[in-house]
Amino acid sequence: MKVDESVANLDICGRFCGSCPTYRENSLNNGKPRLLFCAKGNSDKGKGEKMVGCNCPGCGVHKRYKLTGDYFCTK
């Protein structure tokens, strides 16, 4: 199921990705896209990323769209 790039989903992502250690560690807020990697694809800062935890499995978007996997910012 394709994830909608909606304001509601962005808001949820902001809470989950935004509080994720990998997000902070790699300053993904300075990359593109800035959020909603499960819909928009990986971050341009995702290459060589330090993977130090992923909040995706606990995220409501992950459940609602029946996503599998994690670390969408790197894939």
Ligand code: SF4
């Ligand atoms: S996709 Fe996963 S690892 Fe990447 S910033 Fe979001 S919660 Fe963190």
Ligand code: SF4
């Ligand atoms: S599954 Fe991950 S990338 Fe997608 S909205 Fe949730 S926290 Fe963000």
